[in-house]
Amino acid sequence: MLWNSIQIxxxxxxxxxxxxxxxxxxxxxxxxxxxxxxxxxxFKNMCKIADALDVSLDVFRERRRSNDEDH
Structure with missing residues (x-):
């Protein structure tokens, strides 16, 4: 779930x-x-969240990819 990456x-x-x-x-x-x-x-909100947290969108994509591979 994408929120897990945001929560981290x-x-x-x-x-x-x-x-x-x-x-x-x-x-x-x-x-x-x-x-x-x-x-x-x-996507628009993910950009806002990434900007607010001062992280790249890739941070969320990478975690999501690794979570998808686990399943």
Missing amino acids: QLDKQKITVYRLSKMTGIPMNTLYSYKNDGKEPP
């Missing part, structure tokens, strides 16, 4: 979902739907 970055940087919402302009309800319901963020 949030934990590393000690950022809450609330703060991520403020940093990205993505409503908290939307972020929680990614987290709790497993919804995939659209």
